[in-house]
Amino acid sequence: MARRIQKNRSLLLGALPLSLAVSLPTLGATYGAGIENSQWYLTESVFECSLVHEVPGYGKAVFRHRAGESLTFFLESASPLMKPGRGMLIVEAPAWRPGVAPTPVGTVDVSDSNRPVSLNARQSRQLVQGLLEGMRPTVTRESWYNGQPVRVQVSNVNFGGQFRQYQTCSGNLLPVNYDQIQRSRIPFTSGGASLSSSDRQLLDNIVRYVQADTTVERIFVDGHTDRSGSRIDNRALSEKRANVVADYLKAQGISEDLIIVRAHGDQYPASRRPSENRRTTIRLQREGERPEFQQANGYGGDSAG
Structure with missing residues (x-):
């Protein structure tokens, strides 16, 4: 098990810029749902469609599509666990799919608000594609408290069915908000x-x-x-x-x-x-x-x- 953790850490560090990789001495805290508790919920109307995913111990991951706008994504947390600055977004394989290399998506801005990470339409679509392919988007950023990395993972389990319903919802949105x-x-x-x-x-x-x-x-x-x-x-x-x-x-x-x-x-x-x-x-x-x-x-x- 320790060998697998070390391997996963090496893959993550390889995907990070050198300035971030050298500052991550340990794995730090990781938040994410497992197979047994991964749920997605769709709220729908002609005004907005939202796919909400509970991230145990952290908060929520939300895909939001307002009428007249493009799909966006944000993380929501009641506690500021991540230090404001630049974090890293990758799409990686879950633990039950070893050997699949992570795909870097890019850097993300982390704020000190209750929605520390907000992604634009292009990055949001990249996350959707990764989830549909059975991958797990992960945001990594230094912790507020001890300098170790905080990793927030978005589970693909049970995503596909809800996403199909979301597509129906988005097709019925009003042209404007x-x-x-x-x-x-x-x-x-x-x-x-x-x-x-x-x-x-x-x-x-x-x-x-x-x-x-x-x-x-x-x-x-x-x-x-x-x-x-x-x-x-x-x-x-x-x-x-x-x-x-x-x-x-x-x-x-x-x-x-x-x-x-x-x-x-x-x-x-x-x-x-x-x-x-x-x-x-x-x-x-x-x-x-x-x-x-x-x-x-x-x-x-x-x-x-």
């Missing part, structure tokens, strides 16, 4: 008040989201202009721009009771560039969210809508 469409902007040409195909696509995404999220209680639609016309003409044009957006939302099935239309003319410029002031903004408000009070002057941003 709340953060992406909470504040949206429709630009207009000088004097114009018509919607382009890209404008309609944006509004269609807003409609799909609002119809799925029953906590959205208000949709503020605010029309604006540049300062090229008279105040009276600009006020009328901004109302026309707001109404063309509101009418489209209603035609696609959004209740009129949700929509609040406001017209501001050239009163609240968003920029010194006229083209950026010819706009209608759409802001969603959920239950429990306090309306924002913004200064309605200068070039700092939009009005309250």
